[in-house]
Amino acid sequence: DAPAYGTAPEGGWTVESIAAELLRCEDERIERPPFTDEWPELDLATGYEIQDLNLQKRLDRGEKLIGVKLGLTSRAKQQRMGVHFPFVAWLTDAMILPTGDPVPQDKLIHPRIEPEIVFIMGDRLEGPGVTNAQAMAAVESVWGGAEVIDSRYKDFRFTAGDVAADNASSGAFVTGPVGLSPSELDLALEGVLVEVGGEIVDSATGAAVQGHPGEALALAANDLASRGHAIEAGWIVLTGGMTDAVFAPPGSSIACHFTNLGSVFLNGG
Numbered sequence: 001d002a003p004a005y006g007t008a009p010e011g012g013w014t015v016e017s018i019a020a021e022l023l024r025c026e027d028e029r030i031e032r033p034p035f036t037d038e039w040p041e042l043d044l045a046t047g048y049e050i051q052d053l054n055l056q057k058r059l060d061r062g063e064k065l066i067g068v069k070l071g072l073t074s075r076a077k078q079q080r081m082g083v084h085f086p087f088v089a090w091l092t093d094a095m096i097l098p099t100g101d102p103v104p105q106d107k108l109i110h111p112r113i114e115p116e117i118v119f120i121m122g123d124r125l126e127g128p129g130v131t132n133a134q135a136m137a138a139v140e141s142v143w144g145g146a147e148v149i150d151s152r153y154k155d156f157r158f159t160a161g162d163v164a165a166d167n168a169s170s171g172a173f174v175t176g177p178v179g180l181s182p183s184e185l186d187l188a189l190e191g192v193l194v195e196v197g198g199e200i201v202d203s204a205t206g207a208a209v210q211g212h213p214g215e216a217l218a219l220a221a222n223d224l225a226s227r228g229h230a231i232e233a234g235w236i237v238l239t240g241g242m243t244d245a246v247f248a249p250p251g252s253s254i255a256c257h258f259t260n261l262g263s264v265f266l267n268g269g
């Protein structure tokens, strides 16, 4: 029998019990209904508390914090998920997918893939008040990438509080073959074609991400400042899905072709 999702403890859900349930669902590949079905008070701030508690648990079990990801920075993603503002979540080394490896089906529930512009930070970036120009000045290199998102919620159905708690549907991510200095390309114009099984199914440019991915980076720094954090030198920043995500079941083959940042190939194993 498949393991079952947990029910609310006596007295109702709490930050601690939701955090534990989400990490268990992730580790045991269990999908569940969103907590806000039962506990509508789970708002964005509470979701972030849960996210931070689970970051500490990830660190306690030996994972290393390597950066942040933004979620829902493009209209395509916001419309699909029904959450109409961006948010920030944590990346650990356990989420790195080495180039050429298949989608880790044995670790994920219902993986989907989305193309992203990825930054490696040269300098520390601390909000509040960070602008696009200041954010881009702190970037060492720009990469194409693909995020393999997964959600612990059945059918990816969630509200902002649910998805913030769930580390913004983190799963795994892979970076492409080409790293450029930010001065070498216009990120708003950088295009991506998403290919599934040999057919182009979607496309976007970097402008889809908050008008310019540097805006997303500034947003992350400013948002994290209100949570008591900065973006550290050396960190990786995923700026958010440029297009809607595509399903990646076993047997699938997906490629994200960037204009200047090369192609990222992924297969469903």
Ligand code: 0L1
Binding pocket: 070, 071, 072, 073, 074, 077, 081, 114, 147, 149, 150, 151, 156, 163, 168, 169, 239, 240, 241
């Ligand atoms: O499940 C989701 O789509 C929420 C995470 C969004 C990830 C992104 O926009 O990059």
Ligand code: MG
Binding pocket: 069, 070, 071, 114, 116, 147, 149, 238, 240, 241
């Ligand atoms: Mg993403």
